Amino acid sequence: MVEGVCVQTHAVLRQAWAERMKPCLVLNKVDRLCLELQLSPHEAWHRLRRTVERVNSLAAALVSNEAFDKDLYDDVAVPGSSGEGSGSATSANDRTSTSTAAGSTAAAVSGSSDSLSTNEATRQALEDAWTFSPEKGNVVFASAYDGWAFSLSDFARMWSTRLPNAPAPRVLKEYLWGDFAYNRKSGKVRVGWWIFTSTLFSLSLFSFYCSLVL
Numbered sequence: 123m124v125e126g127v128c129v130q131t132h133a134v135l136r137q138a139w140a141e142r143m144k145p146c147l148v149l150n151k152v153d154r155l156c157l158e159l160q161l162s163p164h165e166a167w168h169r170l171r172r173t174v175e176r177v178n179s180l181a182a183a184l185v186s187n188e189a190f191d192k193d194l195y196d197d198v199a200v201p202g203s204s205g206e207g208s209g210s211a212t213s214a215n216d217r218t219s220t221s222t223a224a225g226s227t228a229a230a231v232s233g234s235s236d237s238l239s240t241n242e243a244t245r246q247a248l249e250d251a252w253t254f255s256p257e258k259g260n261v262v263f264a265s266a267y268d269g270w271a272f273s274l275s276d277f278a279r280m281w282s283t284r285l286p287n288a289p290a291p292r293v294l295k296e297y298l299w300g301d302f303a304y305n306r307k308s309g310k311v312r313v314g315w316w317i318f319t320s321t322l323f324s325l326s327l328f329s330f331y332c333s334l335v336l
Contacts, residue, residue, distance in 0.1 A: 127177060132180060139252075145254070149174075152263045256299045277334060
């Protein structure tokens with residue numbers, strides 16, 4: 123987390139993609155954000171969010187490149203119609219040939235459309251699988267030096283039994299990473315972590331992640 127997204131991160135993502143592995147993002151050295159960089163909980167939270175966003179951008183580029191390599195976005199080639207005749211009567215064999223060709227063209231277009239739909243669904247599934255989000259459970263916060271790691275699910279389970287009128291862990295997990303504020307005095311949840319006063323901008327509300335995790 124101190125160095126951010128570096129060359130090694132690019133290499134590991136490409137290797138995981140090449141081997142078709144199920145990805146999991148580990149944000150290491152989280153402790154150094156406070157101990158070494160002296161960041162406040164709010165600053166550390168935003169740095170973590172920016173790092174996840176940057177990794178997601180890299181993952182999206184991998185999926186897009188794979189899509190283009192497999193020609194998933196090639197346009198459907200529709201054969202053009204033949205030129206106009208001389209105006210003479212068309213024979214029965216010509217009409218049969220024309221009908222057969224038209225049927226083959228329609229079948230080709232239908233098959234190509236189905237293929238595009240399948241490829242689009244495949245691309246969407248890949249994008250979903252390679253989108254990192256703590257709420258999905260595929261992001262872990264860790265300190266390899268101190269030997270600890272956690273996910274949002276761990277804190278959601280813990281706080282669901284301690285907070286008054288707390289929601290179920292799966293619901294609380296959504297609050298822990300999103301733009302939701304927790305008022306420690308009233309125990310209420312508000313959208314957004316900021317409020318304005320008449321004189322200045324004050325951080326009297328903190329995000330769930332800052333309050334309950336950091």
